Amino acid sequence: MIRNRKVSVILRFSIRQYQSQSKFKVLGNEEVIQNVENNVYSARRHPGIVKQPTNALPDNVVKSIRNIIEDHPIKLLAQSATLLNRKLLGRLPPMEAEGVSELKSNIFEKVMSKEASKVAPDKLETDQFKQKVKDKVINMLKVHVYNWSPIVYDAYNSLVYLIGRSAPEYSVLVKIFTEIQLRDKDFKPRSLFDFGSGVGTVTWAANIFWKQNLFEYYNVDTSSFMNDLAQIILQGGRGSKQSNLKGVYYRQFMPSNNTTYDLVVSAYTLMELPSFQSRMEAVMNLWNKTERYLIIVELGTKAGFNIINEARDFVLQIKDERNRGHVFSPCPHDFACPKYMSSNYACNFEVNFINSSTSERMQLMKEQYSYVVLKKGARDERDERWPRAVKETLVRSKHSICRLCTANGSLDEVIFTASKHGKSTFHCARSTKWGDRLPVTLTTKSEEDN
Structure with a gap:
């Protein structure tokens, strides 16, 4: 029951973000289908997959890094690298000056309106009231404007970046x-x-x-x-x-x-x-x-x-x-x-x-x-323009769900089955991982008529 509920939540989320599969027809790539059926390669190794082992730094680079940091406190460098990674993950680009100015103006109007309703009219021009409004505007700007500043990579920070x-x-x-x-x-x-x-x-x-x-x-x-x-x-x-x-x-x-x-x-x-x-x-x-x-x-x-x-x-x-x-x-x-x-x-x-x-x-x-x-240059006419999986494929019993970015510039969700799309295309879909291309063409009804 729990698993079925989880699947239903995933599907409801998918439907909101991706177009329904009923809007188009799926055509498997004929060359890929023939190669899979003739055992030139398996569906798990179709040409849309970028297969690579889990990467590690080259041995000569690792050796150089260890040579460089051997005289430094490794534990402190590792802790600093963790903090740097957190900082970078939360990093935002600086807000443009025009945006800050507009935001400041809007905040000032809201604060002024709110604070003015609390005091007598003769108090609006006093220095104390103006300073109070100014302080509130500054505090609200600190909350709404990201405090961007460049990261200075000196000798120590460069080592931290290298490690992290x-x-x-x-x-x-x-x-x-x-x-x-x-x-x-x-x-x-x-x-x-x-x-x-x-x-x-x-x-x-x-x-x-x-x-x-x-x-x-x-x-x-x-x-x-x-x-x-x-x-x-x-x-x-x-x-x-x-x-x-x-x-x-x-x-x-x-x-x-x-x-x-x-x-x-x-x-x-x-x-x-x-x-x-x-x-x-x-x-x-x-x-x-x-x-x-x-x-x-x-x-x-x-x-x-x-x-x-x-x-x-x-x-x-x-x-x-x-x-x-x-x-x-x-x-x-x-x-x-x-x-x-x-x-x-x-x-x-x-x-x-x-x-x-x-x-x-x-x-x-x-x-x-x-x-x-x-x-x-212009795109080569021979470019296959296969759709790319922009999320992990959902592999289920007798069907698989692929969330794809397609050649017509849309996000589409396709539910693949062997009976509807053929065994070779179905197994290619099941083997397609997040980031891979799927060797199919998605054709809408209007495109098919044309």
């Missing part, structure tokens, strides 16, 4: 790069630009896939301590002066030249910029430096998702034929994000990782993230 954030960020980047490599096998980047490079996680992850192709790594981070730490890690720790990578550069500011790079990444950086304008200027600069792919990643919070969505919309509004682009991942469309438009929930994904940088003991952990991969 390098493993999850590396794992997220490996997951994103894995999909690019699987879907674009001809992509062999020769140059990489990392904006907000921090301790170098983008470089570590890129070398898993394209080390033989990359000849230039251009890293930009405003913290000189972060840049020094990233360089020491590549050298193998303190005491070593020879890096195992060539063509690695570190700068504190964005270069003003027009050089472009095959792969441009901004990972967990836009949240640290002081305004919407500064974020959009950074996105425009990064897009202008992009030759093939621009990847933007933030934490999978609502605030992180909102920043990803505003960057996505900004780039997609560019109409210049030479500079236009489209969404490669996660969206199978270039329309407005349906999750942003219809719910208060973030469009995010999850990755498992192992954090073993401070001790031999393995810690299995999870990280939620929001991201977008934008590709230069």
Whole structure:
């Protein structure tokens, strides 16, 4: 009884957020169905799945980290890393000056009206009354306005970031790069630009896939301590002066030249910029430096998702034929994000990782993230545009429920059964995890008539 009640609650929630399955017809991909039936691969390994083991930092990086922190109080660093993670999860972008001014005006009117009703008219112009109103407005602003300030990454905070954030960020980047490599096998980047490079996680992850192709790594981070730490890690720790990578550069500011790079990444950086304008200027600069792919990643919070969505919309509004682009991942469309438009929930994904940088003991952990991969140029007509699972598939007896973001820019819920959709498509649906693409086409009745 308890289980049935739980399922019914889940389904009621789903119906509110996702369109009914009766509005469209589901067509399985013929090539995938044939390959599954001919045992070329199993449904559990269909091409929409990005299969990867639980990620851990590369051995050489772990060795460098342990060398760097061996003279520091490990327990204190770990505690500080936990506090930093909590702070970042609760972090919001700074409120715009216009918004603060409007909010202050509205609060002042409400406070003034309320307090004026409590005193005699001749008291309204006294300094005591005005000060009382002012104090109440300030206190209410403190409650309603997020007190944003930049995080200063000095020598100690850089070490804390290395301990607390390098493993999850590396794992997220490996997951994103894995999909690019699987879907674009001809992509062999020769140059990489990392904006907000921090301790170098983008470089570590890129070398898993394209080390033989990359000849230039251009890293930009405003913290000189972060840049020094990233360089020491590549050298193998303190005491070593020879890096195992060539063509690695570190700068504190964005270069003003027009050089472009095959792969441009901004990972967990836009949240640290002081305004919407500064974020959009950074996105425009990064897009202008992009030759093939621009990847933007933030934490999978609502605030992180909102920043990803505003960057996505900004780039997609560019109409210049030479500079236009489209969404490669996660969206199978270039329309407005349906999750942003219809719910208060973030469009995010999850990755498992192992954090073993401070001790031999393995810690299995999870990280939620929001991201977008934008590709230069128009979308290839051969792009399958398979829908993506934006929540975990609900596997039930003789049916499975997939919550999908589709090529027509909508959120749809499909209940798959073997009798209705065929055994191969049904088993592909059951094997599709949160974040995977499902090799089907969803066709509405109006589209079918056309």
